[in-house]
Amino acid sequence: MPLKSTKSAKLFFRIFCVVLWLCGVVEAQERVLRWGADPSGGAPYVFTDPANPDRYIGYEKEMVDALAQAMGRRAEFVPSDWETLVSALQRKSFDVIVNGLEPTGDRAQQILFSKPYYIFQLQLTVRADDNRIHSLDDCKNRVVATLGNTAASRILQQQGIPFRSYADPVGAYRDLELKRIDAALFDVPAEAFYARPNPKLKPAGPPFTRGQYVIGLRKDDLALKAAIDTAIDKIILDGTLETILKKWGLWNDAQVEYEAPIRSGTQSTKVEEYTTTNATFNWREALWRLTRAAAVTVLIALGAMVIAIVLGLPLAVGQWKGPPWLRLFCTLYVEFFRGTPVLVQLLFLYFGLPVIGIAMPGWLTALVGLGLNYAAYESQVYRASLEAIAVGQWEAAYSLGMGPLLAFRRIILPQAFRIALPPMTNDFVSLFKDTSVAFAISVWELATAYRELANASGQFLLLGVAVSAFYLAMSLPMAHLARMLERRLSERTTARTVEEPEVATA
Amino acid sequence: MIRVTGLRKRFGNSEILKGIDFEVPPQTVLGVIGASGSGKSTLLRCLNGLETISGGSVEVDKVRLEAGLSPADYRRRVKDLRLKVGTVFQHFYLFPHLSVIGNIIEAPVHVLRTSKKKAEDEAYELLESVGLKQAARRYPGSLSGGEQQRVAIARALAMHPALLLLDEPTSALDPRRIHSLRALLRKFVERGHTMIIISHSMGFLGGVSDNILFMEGGVAVEYGPTDDVLQSPKDARTKDFLEQAE
Numbered sequence: 095m096p097l098k099s100t101k102s103a104k105l106f107f108r109i110f111c112v113v114l115w116l117c118g119v120v121e122a123q124e125r126v127l128r129w130g131a132d133p134s135g136g137a138p139y140v141f142t143d144p145a146n147p148d149r150y151i152g153y154e155k156e157m158v159d160a161l162a163q164a165m166g167r168r169a170e171f172v173p174s175d176w177e178t179l180v181s182a183l184q185r186k187s188f189d190v191i192v193n194g195l196e197p198t199g200d201r202a203q204q205i206l207f208s209k210p211y212y213i214f215q216l217q218l219t220v221r222a223d224d225n226r227i228h229s230l231d232d233c234k235n236r237v238v239a240t241l242g243n244t245a246a247s248r249i250l251q252q253q254g255i256p257f258r259s260y261a262d263p264v265g266a267y268r269d270l271e272l273k274r275i276d277a278a279l280f281d282v283p284a285e286a287f288y289a290r291p292n293p294k295l296k297p298a299g300p301p302f303t304r305g306q307y308v309i310g311l312r313k314d315d316l317a318l319k320a321a322i323d324t325a326i327d328k329i330i331l332d333g334t335l336e337t338i339l340k341k342w343g344l345w346n347d348a349q350v351e352y353e354a355p356i357r358s359g360t361q362s363t364k365v366e367e368y369t370t371t372n373a374t375f376n377w378r379e380a381l382w383r384l385t386r387a388a389a390v391t392v393l394i395a396l397g398a399m400v401i402a403i404v405l406g407l408p409l410a411v412g413q414w415k416g417p418p419w420l421r422l423f424c425t426l427y428v429e430f431f432r433g434t435p436v437l438v439q440l441l442f443l444y445f446g447l448p449v450i451g452i453a454m455p456g457w458l459t460a461l462v463g464l465g466l467n468y469a470a471y472e473s474q475v476y477r478a479s480l481e482a483i484a485v486g487q488w489e490a491a492y493s494l495g496m497g498p499l500l501a502f503r504r505i506i507l508p509q510a511f512r513i514a515l516p517p518m519t520n521d522f523v524s525l526f527k528d529t530s531v532a533f534a535i536s537v538w539e540l541a542t543a544y545r546e547l548a549n550a551s552g553q554f555l556l557l558g559v560a561v562s563a564f565y566l567a568m569s570l571p572m573a574h575l576a577r578m579l580e581r582r583l584s585e586r587t588t589a590r591t592v593e594e595p596e597v598a599t600a
Numbered sequence: 601m602i603r604v605t606g607l608r609k610r611f612g613n614s615e616i617l618k619g620i621d622f623e624v625p626p627q628t629v630l631g632v633i634g635a636s637g638s639g640k641s642t643l644l645r646c647l648n649g650l651e652t653i654s655g656g657s658v659e660v661d662k663v664r665l666e667a668g669l670s671p672a673d674y675r676r677r678v679k680d681l682r683l684k685v686g687t688v689f690q691h692f693y694l695f696p697h698l699s700v701i702g703n704i705i706e707a708p709v710h711v712l713r714t715s716k717k718k719a720e721d722e723a724y725e726l727l728e729s730v731g732l733k734q735a736a737r738r739y740p741g742s743l744s745g746g747e748q749q750r751v752a753i754a755r756a757l758a759m760h761p762a763l764l765l766l767d768e769p770t771s772a773l774d775p776r777r778i779h780s781l782r783a784l785l786r787k788f789v790e791r792g793h794t795m796i797i798i799s800h801s802m803g804f805l806g807g808v809s810d811n812i813l814f815m816e817g818g819v820a821v822e823y824g825p826t827d828d829v830l831q832s833p834k835d836a837r838t839k840d841f842l843e844q845a846e
Contacts, residue, residue: 486689493682493756494707494755494756494759495683497760
């Protein structure tokens, strides 16, 4: 019965296809909810479980799991970077932002907000032995640390208090401990987790202002917003959220007040119940801050340059003519600084050195770190240049009665300098650009300025052009100056090469 | 008085100078001849302290450098010796970053601590006598080979050396300029200078040196007045060398 068997095979194939299709539908309905947040220094929101480093924990992690369950979805965490959360959301790296996000006017232009799930307050923290600062009013002339582009940073900005943006509270509280800054202003959840258990720090005054944490969504994701809002109501009503917040020590009166109308079913439709802070962005302010950042960049670059030039020479000579132990030391120095990333070196200097009692401010750390790093490179330029000078130059100097030091200083060094000048210029132009690694240790230089201003305003393109212009305005004159110097030096030694008729001598 | 006694120089296992003895009376020129590898360049480098000597001694104007001194003493003597001996290298080795006048006053100002004014006055006199006064402010890179050589001579003489060494001074010169160099050197001898000249050019040495030293295999084979050695050599090896040189 060949015919029948073909028929049943066809039928079987159709059933198989339907099953596959059904599976697909079920799979689609069992969709994942991808959520983005910055887990680095992110406790108690979401952070790496210290007991199990390949797992993330935190109250928001538990909350999203509950939300996803309420929505019939599976939560999937996408570790991201605080500063770029909004742009990552728009690039569809994930579906929602759940990272203690506040609904602000400038963000509202870019993304959609869910209803609030948590009411936060701000807490000012100072060193335990500090008797000067009791509230924000005492901070007018002090540097306050905070997270970039948050309610805290905007309040500081509005009140004209100088502040430094940090990528996470860990670095900020550590710098506070090390006296690099005078106070730190963070949302209470972070403060409760990182600062309160630290005996060297204490809260300055009671918590103040109230703000909302909301979930951020893409503008066109209205269906998801509705589903999320329903889910938030659901986990408030069944007490899941309360349980989670209590577990993390975050349940307080503000939450009770906020959840009460939802629980009693009399919630208002008003969204802006609490103060929201809006980023004030204007171009004059931005350009002024960029100019200041450029000045810091120039300071770091020039300072590092001086260290590199001064330290490079003894390294070069030591490696070239020194006794074996010195040669070994210089070689180790050079190989260490050339062989490890400058970023790692800076982080080491900034966070590692305070362990042995040396706590330099960020800009000085960047200056010294880049200086030490470039000294290694310069020493190799010098060494190659010194070795390029003919032995005959030494012998001519010796035969005129000069000692090694005099011969080096007067005869060899000036000639080597000419050879070294072009590669040195090259290095220093790239040093200007390398100052950008200082953003890793929260130094307000051009790259940091670009990142923060652009994140605050969304003006990545225009600010990028402005920042590039600043960099070029610094490196082009430098290159020009070096070229002029080179030309002048070579003009002097090779000018008038025309043979003049030889004059008889006797 | 310049006196070399039993001078030996070893590099590892090979002995380049095997006991050289000679004297150079004041205000005379000694020409040193010999094939390449005979040791004449090494001899020169021992005389200005660029090579340490392995045996014997070198004495120039009461400064006596000898083998077997303590390293510190040896260094001190070398320093003293270099103040007595001036060298004009085959490739001159002028300092390219300094002007002609800068090349000449460099050592007087920084080694002898002569005032810059005095050093410049002397330098101009020297430049005048080598016929290059007009080139004082030029840089070595813009000078011809002959001009560079005369600057190198002026630079060496600015230190008032008791002995002037010249290594292959004719190698970069055409015949006309060899002639004028010979005249220049004789002029300086008449003014009281003493010289040792290494050269392959018998014609040049014949006209400029008072005595000739012939070296072969690190040994001083023959030493005597120029005409005697060049016209009627006593040793068969000298004869061979001169025949081949012609």
